[in-house]
Amino acid sequence: MLLYQVRSKFTRMATLSPEKTHPVVGKDELIHQVAAKSGLTLKETSKVIDAFTEVVREEIAQDHEVRLMGFGTWNLRKVAARKVKSIRGGKQITIPAGKRVGFTVGAVLSQAAGGTTSTTKTPIMKANPTTPASPKTMQNGLNLKKR
DSSP states (O other): OOOEEEOOSSOSSEEEOTTOOSOBOOHHHHHHHHHHHHOOOHHHHHHHHHHHHHHHHHHHHTTOOEEETTTEEEEEEEEOOEEEEOTTTOOEEEEOOEEEEEEEEOHHHHHHTTOOOOSSOOOOOOOOTTSOOOTTGGGTTEEEOOO
């Protein structure tokens, strides 16, 4: 498979494969972009991204839901057993039940991608300076399902 490298206004360098017509931002490019926006070094940014993916992986393995408000939600989904036709002989085979990682796109990410969100809007809660912030407000957008 041939890979082509192209420059776009959003990425320093992105890879295009002949089958795909859109740039793919890999881990290295993601590290460079996050480092540029955050002011961290490439080494620090790499550690942060590795730690993030490790935490998500560990939480999903424990059947916990990981939610970044506005971005999306990762969860473990149960998949029922199903019967399919084999491509090798045309026989009917059964794929056993299992679990898969699911990702649901959040509203902010959906809007950024040009998608639409549901028509029912959640009311925005504004902070009242006279009342202390609740622990839920102080989670900086990272909500983990109760354990």
